[in-house]
Amino acid sequence: MSHPSLPLAASAPAETPPHTGGLLLLIDGTAGLLTVAAVGIALLLFLIIKVRLQPFVALLGVSIAVGLLAGLSVTELFGTVQESDAVSTVESGMGGILGHVAIIIGLGTMLGTVLGIIGTPLLLILAATFSSIALDPSTLRSVVEFFGHPFVALTLALFLAYCLLGIRRGWSRKSLETVSTSSLKPVGNILLVVGAGGVFGAVLKGSGVAQALSDTFNDVGLPVIVLSYLISVVLRVAQGSATVAIVTTAGIVAPLLSEGDHSQAFVALVIMAISAGSIFASHVNDGGFWMVAKYFGISERDTLKTWTVLESVLSVAGFAVAAALSLVV
Numbered sequence: 438m439s440h441p442s443l444p445l446a447a448s449a450p451a452e453t454p455p456h457t458g459g460l461l462l463l464i465d466g467t468a469g470l471l472t473v474a475a476v477g478i479a480l481l482l483f484l485i486i487k488v489r490l491q492p493f494v495a496l497l498g499v500s501i502a503v504g505l506l507a508g509l510s511v512t513e514l515f516g517t518v519q520e521s522d523a524v525s526t527v528e529s530g531m532g533g534i535l536g537h538v539a540i541i542i543g544l545g546t547m548l549g550t551v552l553g554i555i556g557t558p559l560l561l562i563l564a565a566t567f568s569s570i571a572l573d574p575s576t577l578r579s580v581v582e583f584f585g586h587p588f589v590a591l592t593l594a595l596f597l598a599y600c601l602l603g604i605r606r607g608w609s610r611k612s613l614e615t616v617s618t619s620s621l622k623p624v625g626n627i628l629l630v631v632g633a634g635g636v637f638g639a640v641l642k643g644s645g646v647a648q649a650l651s652d653t654f655n656d657v658g659l660p661v662i663v664l665s666y667l668i669s670v671v672l673r674v675a676q677g678s679a680t681v682a683i684v685t686t687a688g689i690v691a692p693l694l695s696e697g698d699h700s701q702a703f704v705a706l707v708i709m710a711i712s713a714g715s716i717f718a719s720h721v722n723d724g725g726f727w728m729v730a731k732y733f734g735i736s737e738r739d740t741l742k743t744w745t746v747l748e749s750v751l752s753v754a755g756f757a758v759a760a761a762l763s764l765v766v
Contacts, residue, residue, distance in 0.1 A: 470507060470649035474641070474689075477503035481637075481685070482675050492681050493626070496633035500527070500640045507644030514640070530639025531632040557597060561590035627680065634684025641688050661697070662710045662763050665690045666756045669714025677723040679715035686711045702766040706759045713755030719748040 464472050477499050484495040504514045504526065516525030565585020572578040583589060603613050640646075657664075668689060672682040690711070694704055719726045720741065730740040 467649045467652065470644070470646045471653060473503055473506045473644070474646045474649070476506065477641075477646075478672075478685070481681075482672075485678070485681065486675065492678055493629040493633045496630065496637050496681070496684075497527075500530075500633065500637040503637075503646065504640040504644055507640075507646050509640070509644050513643065526639050526643045527636050530636035557594040558587070558590040561585045561593070562587060565590075630678075630680050631684055634681065634688065637685060638688025638691065642692065660763075661690060661693050661699075662703075662707050662760055664693070665707050666710040666714040666760075669711045670717045670752070673715050674718050674720075677720075677726075679723075682715040683711055686714070700766055703763055706763045706766065709759040710756050713752045713759065716748050716755075717752035718745055720745055 480502065481495055481499045484490040484499065485492055488495075490498075501514060509526065514526050516528060562585050565582045568578050568581040568585070572581075584593070599613055602608075659667075665686060669682050669686040672685055673679060687708075690707065694707060699707075721727075721737065726740060726744060729735075729744045730737060735743070
């Protein structure tokens with residue numbers, strides 16, 4: 438089973454050469470990089486909130502702008518049409534995150550359409566997780582970890598759902614294909630936004646902006662898990678999208694985690710804190726807010742009193758649990 442980690446942490450090369458172009462011609466050093474970060478995040482929020490630009494387009498456009506402002510060359514951003522060793526930051530950022538996430542989301546979505554609640558993949562994944570802790574390296578452990586890998590577990594669960602809820606109930610292969618295909622359609626937007634978030638994180642890291650943020654936040658003295666939650670909350674409240682809040686926060690805090698000697702359990706708790714922050718205070722700029730209001734036929738005021746409060750309580754409670762556990766792992 439894959440070790441838990443922030444998906445944007447490995448999106449760019451570990452060694453980052455210094456850059457002096459772009460905005461750094463006017464403001465050099467850490468101050469210039471922090472200015473680039475501030476401009477990038479402000480521009481991202483403006484495009485999503487005010488201009489109502491699609492998050493995928495906004496993330497991709499801002500990623501390119503941040504890269505150029507931070508002094509990345511066109512070759513570093515996009516690679517070259519000629520055969521060379523140049524690595525495209527945009528392509529590596531997009532591919533690095535989607536290479537793992539796309540398969541899991543796709544399989545999970547098809548499984549969810551055929552079967553609302555199923556414990557098979559969860560049990561397999563949990564078994565693999567505990568076997569890596571409780572068992573010494575052996576054939577048994579390898580078998581458990583193989584079947585507990587998310588790709589394998591979700592694939593097996595999907596086939597099981599096909600058989601038990603499809604074929605045994607008289608569904609034709611055409612019906613199964615239709616259901617599976619229709620379930621994948623809503624995933625496209627999610628994958629594009631997540632992929633663009635991967636590009637944003639790769640540009641932040643490749644340009645040195647992420648390292649500058651890391652150094653600055655370290656000087657502030659806030660624990661990483663608290664900082665992660667606060668950044669995610671601010672992004673969530675400002676622009677409404679939990680997905681954008683998660684992928685943007687992950688790109689910012691990944692260097693903080695890669696520098697420190699943190700356990701996998703602690704990294705998982707940081708991810709939990711980021712996720713908790715991404716659901717805080719769902720209000721009028723969140724699509725989920727309107728889904729709840731329209732589906733239940735309640736006014737915006739009542740939705741704020743119920744749904745928004747509920748999401749905020751869940752957010753704070755989730756962060757509190759993550760923060761408390763981080764003290765003992």
